[in-house]
Amino acid sequence: MVEDIEYTCHELIQSHLDENENSVGTHVSVDHLGATLEGDTVEVKVGVINIDGRRVSFEAEVKDTLEVVGRGKHSRFIIDINKTFERLNAKHEKLFGK
Numbered sequence: 172m173v174e175d176i177e178y179t180c181h182e183l184i185q186s187h188l189d190e191n192e193n194s195v196g197t198h199v200s201v202d203h204l205g206a207t208l209e210g211d212t213v214e215v216k217v218g219v220i221n222i223d224g225r226r227v228s229f230e231a232e233v234k235d236t237l238e239v240v241g242r243g244k245h246s247r248f249i250i251d252i253n254k255t256f257e258r259l260n261a262k263h264e265k266l267f268g269k
Contacts, residue, residue: 172241173199176231179215180245184227193255194227194247201243207235217245225249 177196184194207213214234221228226248233241 172203172233173201173243175213175215175233176201176217176229176241176243176245179217179231180227180229180247183217183219183229184247184249188249191252192249193252194249196245197226197248198246199243200245201231201241203241205235205238205240207240211235213240220244 177199181194181196188194212235215231216234217229217231219227220230226246229245229247231241231243231245232239233243
């Protein structure tokens with residue numbers, strides 16, 4: 172369920188970002204309210220509840236055919252892909268050398 176919420180939020184935000192941007196998940200809080208039978212269809216609905224600079228907060232609802240099976244909140248942070256790779260490369264050099 173957590174993966175489905177994160178994926179749905181990522182896809183929603185991605186359609187609004189520039190080519191050199193992406194987003195990373197920073198927090199997930201989910202209440203698992205019920206079980207879903209294998210083979211049933213599950214729908215994940217998400218909505219933006221706050222934008223604070225590069226941080227975007229969502230609320231989510233997960234439903235199977237009969238009932239709500241989960242509710243939660245998820246936060247994502249918008250990143251510049253090139254700057255992130257530069258930071259990761261610098262970290263890699265510190266840890267492993269060139």
